[in-house]
Amino acid sequence: MRRRKRKVGAEETPFEATTKSGTELTGDTTRPRLAYHDCSTNYLQKVPSRLHDSTRPANWDIMAAPRVFILPATKDEDAKSISHTILTLKHPNNGVPTRYLVHHPPSSSSSQDPSAPFIYEILKVANQAHAPRSWLITPDLPPLEVPKSSSEEAEPKEDETAAPESESTSTPDSLVIKDAHLYLTTPLDPLYLLLPHLSSQKTSRNFLSFEDLLESHPESTKWSKILSLHPPSSQILQSRLLTICDTVSAGDEQMFRLNPEKLHTLLISRVESVAKALPPSLTKQISRKLSKPIGTQASTAWKRQSEIKDTSTGGGSGVINDAELEDQDEDTQQDPADSQLRREASKLNLEDSTTDTPVEESTEIVLENLLPPPEIQYLCHLSHSIQFLQNYLPQDIYSSLSEKLSTVHPQEPLEKWMEELKSLRAAANAAIDFSMSHSKRTLEDLEGGMSREDVQREKKRKKKEEDAKKSTGVKKLEKVDTKGMMKMTAFFKPKDPK
Amino acid sequence: MLEARLEQAQVLKKVVEAIKDLVQDCNFDCNDTGIQLQAMDNSHVALVSMHLGSDGFSPYRCDRNIALGINLNSLMKVLRAGANEDLLTLKAEDQPDSLNLVFESSANDRVSEYDIKLMDIDQEHLGIPDTEYAATITLPSAEFQRICRDLSALSESVSIEATKDGVKFACSGDIGNGSVSLRPHTNVEDEAKSNKIELTEPVNLTFSLKYLVNFCKASSLSSTVRLCLSNEVPLLVEYKMEAGYLRFYLAPKIGDEE
Numbered sequence: 001m002r003r004r005k006r007k008v009g010a011e012e013t014p015f016e017a018t019t020k021s022g023t024e025l026t027g028d029t030t031r032p033r034l035a036y037h038d039c040s041t042n043y044l045q046k047v048p049s050r051l052h053d054s055t056r057p058a059n060w061d062i063m064a065a066p067r068v069f070i071l072p073a074t075k076d077e078d079a080k081s082i083s084h085t086i087l088t089l090k091h092p093n094n095g096v097p098t099r100y101l102v103h104h105p106p107s108s109s110s111s112q113d114p115s116a117p118f119i120y121e122i123l124k125v126a127n128q129a130h131a132p133r134s135w136l137i138t139p140d141l142p143p144l145e146v147p148k149s150s151s152e153e154a155e156p157k158e159d160e161t162a163a164p165e166s167e168s169t170s171t172p173d174s175l176v177i178k179d180a181h182l183y184l185t186t187p188l189d190p191l192y193l194l195l196p197h198l199s200s201q202k203t204s205r206n207f208l209s210f211e212d213l214l215e216s217h218p219e220s221t222k223w224s225k226i227l228s229l230h231p232p233s234s235q236i237l238q239s240r241l242l243t244i245c246d247t248v249s250a251g252d253e254q255m256f257r258l259n260p261e262k263l264h265t266l267l268i269s270r271v272e273s274v275a276k277a278l279p280p281s282l283t284k285q286i287s288r289k290l291s292k293p294i295g296t297q298a299s300t301a302w303k304r305q306s307e308i309k310d311t312s313t314g315g316g317s318g319v320i321n322d323a324e325l326e327d328q329d330e331d332t333q334q335d336p337a338d339s340q341l342r343r344e345a346s347k348l349n350l351e352d353s354t355t356d357t358p359v360e361e362s363t364e365i366v367l368e369n370l371l372p373p374p375e376i377q378y379l380c381h382l383s384h385s386i387q388f389l390q391n392y393l394p395q396d397i398y399s400s401l402s403e404k405l406s407t408v409h410p411q412e413p414l415e416k417w418m419e420e421l422k423s424l425r426a427a428a429n430a431a432i433d434f435s436m437s438h439s440k441r442t443l444e445d446l447e448g449g450m451s452r453e454d455v456q457r458e459k460k461r462k463k464k465e466e467d468a469k470k471s472t473g474v475k476k477l478e479k480v481d482t483k484g485m486m487k488m489t490a491f492f493k494p495k496d497p498k
Numbered sequence: 499m500l501e502a503r504l505e506q507a508q509v510l511k512k513v514v515e516a517i518k519d520l521v522q523d524c525n526f527d528c529n530d531t532g533i534q535l536q537a538m539d540n541s542h543v544a545l546v547s548m549h550l551g552s553d554g555f556s557p558y559r560c561d562r563n564i565a566l567g568i569n570l571n572s573l574m575k576v577l578r579a580g581a582n583e584d585l586l587t588l589k590a591e592d593q594p595d596s597l598n599l600v601f602e603s604s605a606n607d608r609v610s611e612y613d614i615k616l617m618d619i620d621q622e623h624l625g626i627p628d629t630e631y632a633a634t635i636t637l638p639s640a641e642f643q644r645i646c647r648d649l650s651a652l653s654e655s656v657s658i659e660a661t662k663d664g665v666k667f668a669c670s671g672d673i674g675n676g677s678v679s680l681r682p683h684t685n686v687e688d689e690a691k692s693n694k695i696e697l698t699e700p701v702n703l704t705f706s707l708k709y710l711v712n713f714c715k716a717s718s719l720s721s722t723v724r725l726c727l728s729n730e731v732p733l734l735v736e737y738k739m740e741a742g743y744l745r746f747y748l749a750p751k752i753g754d755e756e
Binding site for chain 1: 518519520521522538539540541542543544545570571574622623624625626627654706708709712731732747748749750751752753
């Protein structure tokens with residue numbers, strides 16, 4: 001049933017993830033997964049009951065409108081008691097205060113795995129502004145007489161037919177939520193939150209005990225709150241620290257100091273595992289970017305391609321796309337990573353919908369023999385996955401990491417391939433330009449960045465601006481038929497500028 | 499530094515009024531001989547050339563050549579703010595980014611001051627050679643305006659045929675055809691109402707009426723207008739001013755027998 005919900009969303013308009021981050025490694029370093037797969041889907045039906053809960057946290061009063069969260073899994077017996085707190089911590093990458101969810105099941109529950117992740121980041125899957133929708137939340141009804149109604153409980157309201165709507169609104173606990181964003185919580189390795197502090201000048205020189213470490217942290221009060229909310233977290237944090245720190249024992253206390261070597265080893269292993277586990281939606285896109293142009297003989301395919309492009313989501317998925325090529329440069333900062341994530345998130349929705357989506361169609365153009373050797377593809381995957389990590393790392397650590405990574409995995413083959421690709425594409429572009437010169441479509445349209453409508457709109461806007469400056473007389477004169485009249489320059493020659 | 503004072507704001511007002519429908523933006527080139535302007539319309543088939551001599555101003559001071567790139571529509575907006583009889587002073591720095599206009603009304607001691615932002619306009623200057631025209635026709639500007647207006651109701655283009663007997667403006671269009679013929683004639687009482695034709699050889703050329711109608715907006719500048727024609731050379735329509743001229747050039751229509 002939940003699967004169905006997601007598919008509905010995907011078939012209509014793909015959601016767009018607008019938060020800065022998309023994927024995060026869990027404590028388990030071997031299998032990075034994407035947000036959607038990661039979260040234990042539970043609780044869509046739990047949210048409304050919580051809304052009516054009289055013991056709800058004070059935050060709920062501030063948030064005037066209810067919102068839909070997908071929360072970490074909780075054992076059924078714990079679900080009744082609130083076990084989540086939202087805390088604001090500085091984002092490790094940019095220091096912007098960001099909200100994190102602390103998941104702290106009541107200590108009574110013995111079944112709780114003590115090493116389970118306890119800090120979750122909150123991702124907002126945004127509703128697209130041009131396709132307004134809302135949530136309809138109803139209790140988890142058993143599939144009954146009207147078979148359709150219960151299976152579409154979370155479907156946007158506009159898609160509801162009259163019958164199920166009337167039925168569900170008559171149910172006492174159902175609820176329509178205007179804010180159609182979906183908030184996902186995904187586990188976050190607390191190391192990332194500690195890293196900026198660990199690597200700071202002050203702390204990186206001396207061995208510090210765990211308590212001192214947290215005490216000296218600029219947000220120490222928040223951390224002590226986390227520890228008090230979730231006592232096992234102290235244990236988890238220390239064990240996580242072991243992986244990146246040198247330690248000395250002072251009595252029965254362990255002292256920690258950041259070891260950059262260890263940190264890099266850990267991070268590189270994460271980059272590698274992300275690179276190996278990129279979702280097919282993303283790898284397809286990467287291979288499309290890496291594939292050689294198919295050449296002029298396929299100019300009809302090109303045409304089709306660009307048509308497809310207009311209908312596809314980002315408008316930026318053309319085969320020839322230098323703007324996207326640049327995205328792959330590691331040095332490009334947040335924005336490429338951001339858009340990458342967004343694209344990925346939207347593709348993710350498409351992924352499990354049926355095969356006849358535009359994206360699927362366009363990938364068939366990527367021919368196997370046009371692809372680079374697997375090593376090069378892997379290098380490119382690495383450079384993509386490091387961008388995911390970049391979102392969680394302080395700038396200096398990121399730059400040293402990317403340096404390190406390029407020594408472990410030399411980038412030259414990829415660079416060489418890109419060079420080659422660039423020249424091939426330039427040639428193909430020139431050929432297309434030539435073969436399409438009779439059609440209205442211009443090279444820029446193919447090159448992406450701006451979709452054709454954008455270009456036209458831009459032109460229109462410019463023309464309007466120009467027109468505003470012209471007097472009516474000038475405009476009238478422009479319409480005059482000047483056939484058979486020679487230009488003034490044919491009679492009078494330009495004077496040499498004095 | 500430019501400082502030029504016009505006794506009557508209407509001189510500039512009429513000039514700008516006449517050309518603002520032909521060109522959008524243009525450079526006013528200021529030097530010690532006065533203020534010049536040369537610009538083509540968007541289609542480059544017509545050219546306007548203006549000269550306001552320094553003796554038309556009192557005082558006139560221009561130390562250095564200055565090009566004032568102005569949107570004529572904007573200039574017209576400001577000029578409309580002044581009365582015809584106002585004293586108009588133009589001021590600009592050596593490297594100006596705006597032109598300062600001051601209107602002074604002697605009648606009621608009213609002073610109004612405006613600044614217009616200037617723009618950089620890349621215009622090529624065409625050298626216009628002195629031409630011996632085959633036919634030079636001088637007629638009252640109101641008469642020429644009327645002919646153009648009347649004929650433009652019938653057709654897009656007019657043929658101007660100058661012979662020793664007179665000049666014939668003829669056109670034919672969808673609804674029919676028409677012509678106006680003028681014979682040389684001297685009005686003893688008012689020189690400006692005479693028709694004069696100087697002819698070295700007969701000419702017959704066709705021109706776009708829309709453009710001619712446009713040129714006629716300068717009629718208020720002068721009571722007479724001079725038309726100069728030669729085969730395969732642009733028509734010159736000249737309005738003389740007290741201290742200068744406003745000249746329009748228009749390419750003839752060739753091989754268009756519609």
